[in-house]
Amino acid sequence: MFKRLFFLALISFNSYADLRATGDLGVVIERAEGSALIINHSQNTTLAKIKDLGDLSHASVVFSRDQRYAFIFGRDGGLTKIDLLKDKVAKRVIQAGNSIGGAISQDGQFIAVSNYTPGGIKIFSTESLELVADVPAEYGDKKLSKVVGLVDAPKHHFIFSLFDAGEIWVVNIKNPEKPIIKKFKNSGKQPYDALLSPDGRYYIAGLFGEQGLALLDLWNVDQGVKRILPDYGKKDEKLPVYKMPHLEGWAMAGDFMLIPAMGQHEVLVIDKRQWTLVKRIPVAGQPVFVMAQPDGRQVWVNFAFPDNQQLQVIDLKNLSIIKSLTPGKAVLHMEFTPRGEHVWVSIRDDNQLVIYDTENFKEIKRLPANKPSGIFFSSRAYKMGL
Numbered sequence: 001m002f003k004r005l006f007f008l009a010l011i012s013f014n015s016y017a018d019l020r021a022t023g024d025l026g027v028v029i030e031r032a033e034g035s036a037l038i039i040n041h042s043q044n045t046t047l048a049k050i051k052d053l054g055d056l057s058h059a060s061v062v063f064s065r066d067q068r069y070a071f072i073f074g075r076d077g078g079l080t081k082i083d084l085l086k087d088k089v090a091k092r093v094i095q096a097g098n099s100i101g102g103a104i105s106q107d108g109q110f111i112a113v114s115n116y117t118p119g120g121i122k123i124f125s126t127e128s129l130e131l132v133a134d135v136p137a138e139y140g141d142k143k144l145s146k147v148v149g150l151v152d153a154p155k156h157h158f159i160f161s162l163f164d165a166g167e168i169w170v171v172n173i174k175n176p177e178k179p180i181i182k183k184f185k186n187s188g189k190q191p192y193d194a195l196l197s198p199d200g201r202y203y204i205a206g207l208f209g210e211q212g213l214a215l216l217d218l219w220n221v222d223q224g225v226k227r228i229l230p231d232y233g234k235k236d237e238k239l240p241v242y243k244m245p246h247l248e249g250w251a252m253a254g255d256f257m258l259i260p261a262m263g264q265h266e267v268l269v270i271d272k273r274q275w276t277l278v279k280r281i282p283v284a285g286q287p288v289f290v291m292a293q294p295d296g297r298q299v300w301v302n303f304a305f306p307d308n309q310q311l312q313v314i315d316l317k318n319l320s321i322i323k324s325l326t327p328g329k330a331v332l333h334m335e336f337t338p339r340g341e342h343v344w345v346s347i348r349d350d351n352q353l354v355i356y357d358t359e360n361f362k363e364i365k366r367l368p369a370n371k372p373s374g375i376f377f378s379s380r381a382y383k384m385g386l
Contacts, residue, residue, distance in 0.1 A: 020047075022067035025084050025378045026335070028346065028353060029059045029072075032371035036072060038084055041337050041344065041377060044355055044365050048087035054078035054094075060101040061376035062386070064126060065108035070376070071126070073102040079113055081129060084378070091129045095122050103152040106384075110176060112150060112158045119144030121160060123176055132176045139165035149194025149205055151385040153218060161191035161205045161214075168194075168205060168216055168225055187225040188214040195250045196385030202272075204228075204250075206262065213259075215275065228275040232261075232268070253296035253316050260287035260301075267301060269319055279319050284310045289333065293358055294340035298322075302331045302345075311345065313361070323361050327354045335375035346372035 024042040030049075034056050038048040053059075055076035062071050069090065070082040077096035080089060097117035104111055110132065111124045123133040137145040137160075145162035153159050156174040161167070168187045172180040189209030196203055205214040212230035217223060251258040256278065257270040267287055269279040285307025292299050299314040308330050313323040329349035336343050342364065345354045348371050355364040380386045 020085055022084055022378055023338075025067070026344075027061050027070045027072070027082070027084075027376050028344075028369055028372050029056050029061070029374040029376075030370045031056045031059065031348075031373045034074075035370070036070075036082065037369060037372075038082075038087060039353075039367075041342065044367070046367055046369075050082055050087065050089060053080050053089075053092075056373070058100050059374055061374065061380075062102060062104040062111070063376075063378045063381040064104070065381050067378040067381050069126070070378070071102070071104065071111055073099055073113055075099060077115070077117075079111065079124065079129060081126075093124075093129050095124070095131070100148065101150055103150050103158060103385075104381075105152055105158070105173060106154060106156055110173060112152070112173075114147040114150035114160055116146040119146050119162075119164070121147055121150060121158065121171070123158075123173060123179070133173065133179050135169075135171060135179060135181065137162050137165070137169070139167060148192055149203075151194065151196040151203065153196055153203070153384065154200045157218075159194075159196070159203050159216075159218075161187070161194055163190055163192065166190065166209075168203065168214065170216075170218075170221065182221065184216065184225045187216075188212070188227065197272075198252055198384065200384045204257075206259075208262070226275075229268075229270070229277055232277060251290050251292035251299045253292045253299065256316065256319075258290050258292070258299050258314070260290050267299075267314065281314060281319060281321070283312055283321070284324065291334055291336070292316075293336055293343075294338065298358065300334055300343060302334060305330075308332075325356070325361065328352060332373045333375050335377055338377065338379040344375050346375055348372060 026039045028037040034053045035051045054074040058075045060073050072080045077094050077099045079093050079095050081091040083090045096115040099115050102113040112121050120136040137147050145164035147160050148163050150160040158171045168184040170182045188207040191205035192208040194205040203216040213228050215226045215228050257272045259268050267281045271278050285303035287301050290301050301312045311325040315322045328347035332348050333346045343356050353367040353369050
């Protein structure tokens with residue numbers, strides 16, 4: 001009898017020992033070999049490697065609302081569903097010829113993918129990855145535009161920009177078989193990326209073909225798209241743009257929005273109550289990601305080539321740089337743990353991930369990774385616009 005109870009207890013212990021929570025998991029893209037690492041950011045460890053994921057040169061990731069599945073958008077049009085508990089591909093489809101990102105709906109039922117080729121978005125069931133809607137980005141004389149800046153928004157909406165057409169579209173997918181599309185034409189020349197404010201109210205697109213930004217207030221859509229900062233940098237000498245800034249990494253903190261300047265070695269501070277320029281902060285190079293810690297007190301900035309070995313930290317209290325770091329060659333991405341005590345940094349050319357303590361800026365640990373780029377934690381499942 002004793003042996004039987006011991007055996008049952010051992011089985012029960014092993015079953016619990018094999019359990020894995022999902023709240024502190026994440027995915028790191030290894031762009032060169034088309035693979036992804038599953039990591040645990042509480043234990044600062046790598047758990048598994050998933051291979052054969054296609055072209056991940058511009059990959060991004062979103063998570064199911066239960067945080068069990070990661071959906072990876074590949075540049076080759078691949079959409080891959082990863083099971084974070086079983087360390088394997090649950091489903092993979094090739095949905096287009098050239099894709100740059102995607103978003104997951106408010107209720108977690110649908111995945112939208114933005115495509116260059118063919119131009120438009122496609123919407124899939126998160127459960128089966130079956131196509132439920134196809135929205136071509138058609139403009140002019142039946143031309144198809146590249147789609148950029150795709151985000152999810154409240155009330156079952158997806159929002160995106162048409163690079164070639166200079167338009168912003170809002171798509172209601174409450175009934176995905178009959179999506180309702182509202183188009184805002186003449187939104188600005190060549191929108192190249194966009195962000196959604198954390199509260200889901202403002203959609204802001206950066207413009208490559210002209211000065212300023214395009215702002216859509218989702219509480220007052222009848223007012224149309226507003227231009228902000230139309231005169232910024234008109235008299236400044238334009239510097240080479242080696243890498244386009246990523247707007248999903250723009251920082252919203254308190255009353256301020258901090259954004260990377262296009263063609264300048266500056267971070268711009270904008271008062272988002274009046275949408276006016278407050279300050280231009282000189283930085284070490286052309287900024288790419290300008291990312292706020294979860295508490296909003298500090299903003300971390302990385303840079304394009306040839307200054308991409310550096311990181312700088314801006315204090316929001318006095319809007320000045322308080323720390324400069326040199327983690328290694330080719331800093332590509334940063335991701336904060338959910339409450340911001342640590343930040344993970346990908347160092348592509350050193351084949352490493354570096355973890356810093358955000359309070360004292362001390363290095364905690366380095367982990368090996370093959371040409372790492374994007375870092376995505378499962379806590380993104382509960383954030384809009386990511």
